[in-house]
Amino acid sequence: MTQQKATNITWHEGDVTQRERQDLLGQKGATLWMTGLSGSGKSTVAVALEQVLLNQGIAAYRLDGDNIRHGLNKNLGFSADDRAENIRRIGEVAKLFTDACVVAITSFISPYRADRDNVRKLHEAANLPFIEVFIDCPLAVAEQRDPKGLYKKARAGQIKGFTGIDDPYEAPTNPELHLDTSKLSVEESVRKILDLLNERGILQAD
């Protein structure tokens, strides 16, 4: 690699088109929207998927509670309005990544169908791929896993409005992928997502 990598200074007026950007970066972007109960395996699948993509040199980035709730959305609480605004902002950011030709992988419970559908519409209006991945498993299994001890607290009444206990989870009616993590291994789940990305031509430019 030479010392000066970017020395060819040419450009045209105005915006880079989506197509030009895809050609230059050799991949498309897409928003992979993981939705499911706490404990369903969203983060586990997202972590594995991101690494598998990066290992192939494909730009991918996870948006999750860690980098969103303590950053962009740190001024939001858990009221109905704030929950909707939380998902709206995440959807807008995922769309920006997708527009930048990065694979955005979001892992949030995102229990309300209307909120997820708004994010879908946002992408569709801009002709950007939105792929809803329903990370499903029976509530009993999620509660058994209880990786953060949250179900236990919710059952004890220490957390109010917990999805699946005293707040509804509205399952996707027509997700692009429906993965039951009580039956599929993490590797099988990741492979199914990769197959879909390949089918849709996301991992290369046209």
Added chain:
Amino acid sequence: MTQQKATNITWHEGDVTQRERQDLLGQKGATLWMTGLSGSGKSTVAVALEQVLLNQGIAAYRLDGDNIRHGLNKNLGFSADDRAENIRRIGEVAKLFTDACVVAITSFISPYRADRDNVRKLHEAANLPFIEVFIDCPLAVAEQRDPKGLYKKARAGQIKGFTGIDDPYEAPTNPELHLDTSKLSVEESVRKILDLLNERGILQAD
């Protein structure tokens, strides 16, 4: 290119480190924060820079009024609080792009030093590069250019609180780069930014 690009399914537990991500994608991220008066040339330089980077296969993405004010920040107005929140959110999003090893190029007037410094601190706390680029030119030159006819409206009292007319622009005291677009061509400005990115090793992994 093979049909199935991503078939090697291996991963480790937990987060990808910044270093791993840089190695896999062959570049670092950075937030290039353009600040300056309306008409100073922020967008012109940002558009050219983005294309020059993409032409070298370097992932870069512009955040500007077009994709932010109508999207993520469409629920913000122009009160003092909303202006600060506008810059805060842009800073958080730029940080996410930088963390994803994409070069984020922001072009917003961002007139208040405190707001910009908060974004700087956010990046420094995460050990991510923040590069403040002061796109400078005399007010008279910006007003002469007046690409959107906004100065004319501000002088006529049709826009209130317009930066440089009846609202202050707080110039950076110690920006990483200070470019006077009344003296430098677009190409010269872009070259100076590229030189800095090369100096800091942003355009390749370590």
